[in-house]
Amino acid sequence: MIFEVGRVNVREAFHDASAIHDGKKRGEHYLFASGLHSMVFLDGENVHEISPTVSSGLTRRLMETVDDRGISFDLIVGVANGGIVIAHDFSKHLATMTERGVLPVVTAQKNGTGHYIRRVALDLVMSKDVLIVDDILTAGTSVRRTAQVYPQAGGNPIALAVWWNRGKPISKLEDMEVIALYEEELPTLTREECAERGPCSRKVKLVHGGG
Numbered sequence: 001m002i003f004e005v006g007r008v009n010v011r012e013a014f015h016d017a018s019a020i021h022d023g024k025k026r027g028e029h030y031l032f033a034s035g036l037h038s039m040v041f042l043d044g045e046n047v048h049e050i051s052p053t054v055s056s057g058l059t060r061r062l063m064e065t066v067d068d069r070g071i072s073f074d075l076i077v078g079v080a081n082g083g084i085v086i087a088h089d090f091s092k093h094l095a096t097m098t099e100r101g102v103l104p105v106v107t108a109q110k111n112g113t114g115h116y117i118r119r120v121a122l123d124l125v126m127s128k129d130v131l132i133v134d135d136i137l138t139a140g141t142s143v144r145r146t147a148q149v150y151p152q153a154g155g156n157p158i159a160l161a162v163w164w165n166r167g168k169p170i171s172k173l174e175d176m177e178v179i180a181l182y183e184e185e186l187p188t189l190t191r192e193e194c195a196e197r198g199p200c201s202r203k204v205k206l207v208h209g210g211g
């Protein structure tokens with residue numbers, strides 16, 4: 001499903017910000033948090049950096065899509081790194097364009113391969129219904145790790161909202177409803193598949209992609 005944002009859709013926004021990294025042109029391929037390999041890396045941070053207004057426009061459309069679904073939540077969590085800017089923009093758009101008021105924003109910080117929230121922010125999360133936001137959804141590994149933090153902190157992850165689901169189209173992840181502004185599956189390989197018939201079998205350099 002493609003939602004237009006003014007004249008800019010998600011794919012165009014990424015293309016215009018040079019945020020679709022083609023490993024073929026760069027002589028490399030990408031490793032994700034899930035352990036999957038791919039020739040394509042979507043770099044949402046490029047969109048934030050090159051086109052802050054486009055980034056904000058995409059997030060506004062994401063907020064409207066979540067709002068239209070009537071999903072109730074009282075805290076927004078941005079998954080580091082790409083989800084941080086989205087979480088803040090989301091909260092501002094929600095406050096200015098709906099009756100829902102200002103909601104707090106917490107960052108799920110990166111810690112090696114895991115995520116954590118700062119101890120002072122744990123009080124904010126306590127007994128709150130949480131909306132998690134991120135730029136890209138691949139296999140959901142980063143989001144699952146993030147969501148695991150909240151029950152321990154007394155919070156309840158309700159839904160996940162992303163700009164681009166590049167994995168299999170899904171409507172649920174764990175118990176969370178999944179809302180994607182744009183869905184286009186991009187090929188990935190497991191480590192074993194890649195070693196057998198993918199770029200790894202041709203000794204193409206492997207570099208870290210995002211989440």
Ligand SMILES: [Zn+2]
Binds near residue numbers: 195
């Ligand atoms: Zn590989």
